[in-house]
Amino acid sequence: MKKDRQNYYFVVVNKTGGLQFFSQLKEQYREDQDKITTNQVLQASSIFYAIDHLTQTIIPDAIYKVEQDKDKDFERDNTIDLLITENYMVSTLKTLTGLRFLVISNKNLEVPKKHEDNIQKMRQIYRLYTDYFSKDPFQSDDQPLGEKKRAQFDRDVRELLDF
């Protein structure tokens, strides 16, 4: 019997807005439709990068004044934490280097707790990520992984995010 999976997708967007890694965790998410294509995810990740960048310009005046005194670097610190639609929720983690991890999951569970959960898991995935990307001298920072490594990283991600 298949477990009822709560996490649907996992996406990594690099610091220039391109798609670096994508994994579809729940197999039969779209039953009567085609599986989500890589093109759609490419578009979605660049839209996300654009929105994330734009939100630093629409911070309300009152909050901006409070934070400006502390010499904040808005471009580095501002990020969309949590995005909720009626069907699903998206938790994001933005690293200091501008990398963005997204976990798209079911909204049925209690949202703040699930969001905290997702953030913890993404932090663990970030450590794995450094093993596959940063510690490999032949792997360039912005390029996607090769086939073999991609399958390995995929397996590790699924182990962490499936429950």
Next chain:
Amino acid sequence: MLNTKYLDQDNLFELIIFQGYKNLVFYWNFAKGIVNTKAEIQDLLKQNRIQNIYGVSEGLKGFSQAFSSEPITNFRYFLTNYFKFTIYEMCSGVKIILLSNISDQTDYSETLKEVYTNYLEIIKRNPFYVHGEPLDNPLFIEKITDIFEPFQKKK
């Protein structure tokens, strides 16, 4: 989520209503006041901030469509480190956007729906209203202020 971050600030910051393509018809800065005369709206539109808000709402719709297995619905919101952005969007092109405090836990979906029903009854079904004009109907303004009155924090 740091829900205790901006507790000493106001709960609500701005209410913005767009109609069609980048057409701002109503802007309410809760600290400063309502802007709904044509000249002031033209001034506001020249600032980049309003254009960016429109851009974010369009991008949100596109992003939500990609991962959803069912047709997308009208209501969504997102939280950043600094504020909360709630949007209620109808197929006719009306977007109702509310920027609020992250320490405020209330769900504004019902209030934005109320704003929309008031918009329908008072503005759209009024035979004298021309599409695209700013919303300066005094009854509409009264209803909107009544809707948001309980959510604004009294300092």
